[in-house]
Amino acid sequence: MEKVLTTHFANERYRRLDTYRQYGGYEALKKAFAMTPEAIIDEVKKANLRGRGGAGFPAGVKWGFLPKDLSRPRALVINADEGEPGTFKDRVIMTRGPHLLIEGIAISSFALRVHACWIYIRGEFVREAKILDEAVAEAYAAGLLGKNILGSGFDLDVTVHRGAGAYICGEETSLINSLEGKRGWPRLKPPFPASVGAFGMPTIVNNVETIADVPWIVTHGGDTFAALGVEKNGGTRLVGVSGPVNRPGVYELSAGANLKDVIYNVAGGMLDGKKLKAVIPGGSSTPVLRADEIDVTFDIESMARIGTMSGTSGVIVIPEGTCMVRALSVLMNFYAHESCGQCTPCREGTGWLKKLVGRIEEGKGRQGDVELILDLCDNMMGRTICALADAAVMPAQSFIWKFREEFDRHIAEQKCPYGNRF
Amino acid sequence: MSVAFSETGRAEFERLLTRYPDRKAVVLPALYLAQKEFGYVSAEAIVYIAGLVGTSPAEIEGVATFYTMYNRKPVGKYHVQICRNISCSLLGAEHLIEHVSKKLGVRPGETTPDGKFTLATAECLGSCGTAPVMQVNDEYHENLTVESIDRILDQLP
Numbered sequence: 001m002e003k004v005l006t007t008h009f010a011n012e013r014y015r016r017l018d019t020y021r022q023y024g025g026y027e028a029l030k031k032a033f034a035m036t037p038e039a040i041i042d043e044v045k046k047a048n049l050r051g052r053g054g055a056g057f058p059a060g061v062k063w064g065f066l067p068k069d070l071s072r073p074r075a076l077v078i079n080a081d082e083g084e085p086g087t088f089k090d091r092v093i094m095t096r097g098p099h100l101l102i103e104g105i106a107i108s109s110f111a112l113r114v115h116a117c118w119i120y121i122r123g124e125f126v127r128e129a130k131i132l133d134e135a136v137a138e139a140y141a142a143g144l145l146g147k148n149i150l151g152s153g154f155d156l157d158v159t160v161h162r163g164a165g166a167y168i169c170g171e172e173t174s175l176i177n178s179l180e181g182k183r184g185w186p187r188l189k190p191p192f193p194a195s196v197g198a199f200g201m202p203t204i205v206n207n208v209e210t211i212a213d214v215p216w217i218v219t220h221g222g223d224t225f226a227a228l229g230v231e232k233n234g235g236t237r238l239v240g241v242s243g244p245v246n247r248p249g250v251y252e253l254s255a256g257a258n259l260k261d262v263i264y265n266v267a268g269g270m271l272d273g274k275k276l277k278a279v280i281p282g283g284s285s286t287p288v289l290r291a292d293e294i295d296v297t298f299d300i301e302s303m304a305r306i307g308t309m310s311g312t313s314g315v316i317v318i319p320e321g322t323c324m325v326r327a328l329s330v331l332m333n334f335y336a337h338e339s340c341g342q343c344t345p346c347r348e349g350t351g352w353l354k355k356l357v358g359r360i361e362e363g364k365g366r367q368g369d370v371e372l373i374l375d376l377c378d379n380m381m382g383r384t385i386c387a388l389a390d391a392a393v394m395p396a397q398s399f400i401w402k403f404r405e406e407f408d409r410h411i412a413e414q415k416c417p418y419g420n421r422f
Numbered sequence: 423m424s425v426a427f428s429e430t431g432r433a434e435f436e437r438l439l440t441r442y443p444d445r446k447a448v449v450l451p452a453l454y455l456a457q458k459e460f461g462y463v464s465a466e467a468i469v470y471i472a473g474l475v476g477t478s479p480a481e482i483e484g485v486a487t488f489y490t491m492y493n494r495k496p497v498g499k500y501h502v503q504i505c506r507n508i509s510c511s512l513l514g515a516e517h518l519i520e521h522v523s524k525k526l527g528v529r530p531g532e533t534t535p536d537g538k539f540t541l542a543t544a545e546c547l548g549s550c551g552t553a554p555v556m557q558v559n560d561e562y563h564e565n566l567t568v569e570s571i572d573r574i575l576d577q578l579p
Binding site for chain 2 (some may be wrong): 019082083084085086087091116121123124125126127132157159160161164165166167179180181182183186194199240241242243248249250257280284286314316317318319322330331333334338340366421422
């Protein structure tokens with residue numbers, strides 16, 4: 001299958017500008033400068049490029065939300081705050097092909113008439129931020145960023161900005177607050193960032209992979225990109241497989257790949273002959289699937305039809321022998337830790353979910369605890385400023401719906417049948 | 423006791439100011455700079471940054487405590503953070519945390535009496551394909567086993 005991003009990722013030198021250019025890097029930018037901004041946006045729309053950060057919003061449509069009025073300066077912000085458990089794909093782009101991202105930024109900024117871009121990268125990625133900083137410096141030195149890029153008259157500044165350890169900052173308005181030097185509290189919408197975003201500017205926030213796809217779309221055309229995927233879901237996706245499989249890692253696959261095939265063929269099947277028990281398909285927030293539910297295509301619409309999401313395409317593989325209550329308990333600890341505390345249903349709800357699931361796992365669960373968890377979930381879902389509460393609720397509900405007997409057994413026996421271990 | 427950036431620190435601070443349309447936006451990088459120069463983000467460092475940025479210490483404090491990577495107390499020479507999230511747990515992270523805890527004689531959140539190691543658990547470090555993972559200061563160590571973790575920690579000067 002044709003690859004959009006990873007063709008040269010095995011080459012360690014591909015992260016350097018000279019090697020990137022040997023493989024045709026920045027030719028798409030030259031082509032873009034010969035096009036009109038509107039023509040570039042049209043190609044991205046035709047490409048059916050869906051946001052790769054988890055929500056899957058069509059990138060071209062998002063771009064269309066910027067006001068027509070050009071009197072106010074605009075911003076592009078790259079969401080490199082990769083923090084959804086099970087997700088580790090953008091890190092690969094940033095370390096293996098940082099210039100794909102930078103070229104994508106330059107083209108997208110030209111199309112959006114943006115002259116200031118910030119790449120917001122999670123704080124723990126110290127090495128990745130350094131690689132990006134070096135790549136940005138190389139691009140400036142070669143006249144690919146800065147003033148009058150390639151003689152086009154177009155100016156663009158790019159700054160790498162490190163976060164400081166907060167999952168919530170992956171939410172775009174929280175990310176904007178954090179970029180502005182504030183606590184990462186999500187903002188009420190409207191206004192949406194496209195009207196009032198970073199530093200009050202109309203702002204587009206896009207994921208790393210989304211923007212890294214843009215040079216290929218400009219080179220080969222939106223229709224060609226769309227044809228690599230399935231209907232409404234163009235191109236390829238970087239799929240990260242983690243857990244006990246023979247070949248965990250990041251793979252570039254068609255947006256229409258089959259989930260079972262991803263685990264058993266692409267990732268080499270289960271480690272040490274283990275049996276598959278469950279799969280979290282798109283990062284820890286997406287509803288879990290039982291082993292018998294995974295013979296499906298992995299695109300956004302197909303996953304929605306079976307009640308889950310392809311999310312960030314971080315596939316977490318759970319083997320037989322895993323206590324699902326314990327696994328959920330790990331996730332509930334995470335969401336309670338990461339709730340920003342702004343909205344009561346989330347601040348209190350994630351804390352209660354952590355305590356309730358934790359006590360069931362410890363063998364101290366009470367009759368009615370499972371119903372209480374489900375009731376809590378009803379009082380959290382959709383009742384907060386951002387989606388973090390939903391992100392905690394979706395695993396809680398789905399683990400209970402699909403593996404109810406394990407929760408009941410913990411409560412009935414007043415102990416963890418798996419011995420409180422993974 | 424008041425604190426101040428070194429000359430290079432001050433130059434870096436001034437460079438940061440040129441990258442944003444608003445002075446306050448340098449708070450996060452300035453807190454990193456303070457942590458690097460002073461070892462941790464002390465109460466004095468917060469007052470100092472507030473003065474540089476032109477806002478109240480309370481506001482800077484509110485930002486610094488929101489994020490996990492600013493240490494409000496001194497940490498050991500090596501800050502050992504082991505991921506305990508789902509992909510790492512599925513591949514033995516709990517066992518590794520217990521092992522390191524026993525080896526260093528401290529629980530997560532504590533520092534060894536000689537000040538060499540602070541042990542901590544971390545939420546997802548975004549390296550799930552090479553789980554289990556730990557971060558020691560700025561460095562990631564991946565595909566950990568009891569043997570490799572021993573080797574890594576034993577080799578630290």
